[in-house]
Amino acid sequence: DAGVIQSPRHEVTEMGQEVTLRCKPISGHNSLFWYRQTMMRGLELLIYFNNNVPIDDSGMPEDRFSAKMPNASFSTLKIQPSEPRDSAVYFCASRPQGDTQYFGPGTRLTVL
Amino acid sequence: GENVEQHPSTLSVQEGDSAVIKCTYSDSASNYFPWYKQELGKRPQLIIDIRSNVGEKKDQRIAVTLNKTAKHFSLHITETQPEDSAVYFCAAGPSGAGSYQLTFGKGTKLSVIP
Numbered sequence: 001d002a003g004v005i006q007s008p009r010h011e012v013t014e015m016g017q018e019v020t021l022r023c024k025p026i027s028g029h030n031s032l033f034w035y036r037q038t039m040m041r042g043l044e045l046l047i048y049f050n051n052n053v054p055i056d057d058s059g060m061p062e063d064r065f066s067a068k069m070p071n072a073s074f075s076t077l078k079i080q081p082s083e084p085r086d087s088a089v090y091f092c093a094s095r096p097q098g099d100t101q102y103f104g105p106g107t108r109l110t111v112l
Numbered sequence: 113g114e115n116v117e118q119h120p121s122t123l124s125v126q127e128g129d130s131a132v133i134k135c136t137y138s139d140s141a142s143n144y145f146p147w148y149k150q151e152l153g154k155r156p157q158l159i160i161d162i163r164s165n166v167g168e169k170k171d172q173r174i175a176v177t178l179n180k181t182a183k184h185f186s187l188h189i190t191e192t193q194p195e196d197s198a199v200y201f202c203a204a205g206p207s208g209a210g211s212y213q214l215t216f217g218k219g220t221k222l223s224v225i226p
Contacts (some may be wrong), residue, residue, distance in 0.1 A: 019186075042201075103155040106155060
């Protein structure tokens with residue numbers, strides 16, 4: 001298994017542009033998480049899906065952020081419009097039945 | 113909600129020495145405590161975890177201890193090697209059906225000096 005796949009690995013964009021991050025979870029995993037990692041705040045949970053349904057989006061910073069999971073093998077995190085303070089590494093993680101979360105390689109986002 | 117404090121933020125040890133990283137948590141409902149290792153530019157990877165029904169767990173050179181009464185848990189790495197150099201994160205959260213919320217510590221940057 002290739003593990004959790006994320007794309008792109010790096011994204012540089014200008015303030016005001018729309019950014020879409022993509023995630024393919026491990027096959028058979030029914031839970032998916034989006035995290036943001038910064039030096040100041042560490043790893044923060046943005047949103048949690050179970051069986052493709054958003055269960056907890058209380059960590060989504062504001063309305064500029066949205067996430068979807070149209071099927072069991074694909075999820076997106078969209079930022080529109082992007083701002084410099086959104087610069088961070090965004091991780092997707094998936095989980096089978098059980099507690100262990102498996103992280104993807106992350107997307108390093110830079111908003112100029 | 114849960115609050116996890118992790119210390120130290122940086123740790124340097126000589127190769128072959130032991131390293132200890134400590135975490136405290138606030139929510140007594142937490143009963144799952146994983147540790148992740150993140151090498152520079154890489155994904156966090158689970159190295160060991162412990163649940164509240166045990167006080168200690170070992171896997172080769174790595175061990176984790178848990179004190180539920182005091183609400184703290186620790187990672188112990190013995191006979192450190194240069195490849196142990198990374199950032200280590202502790203986390204705490206509930207376990208079992210319907211549980212999902214993991215709260216992470218801020219991380220400890222471990223440097224093993226050859």
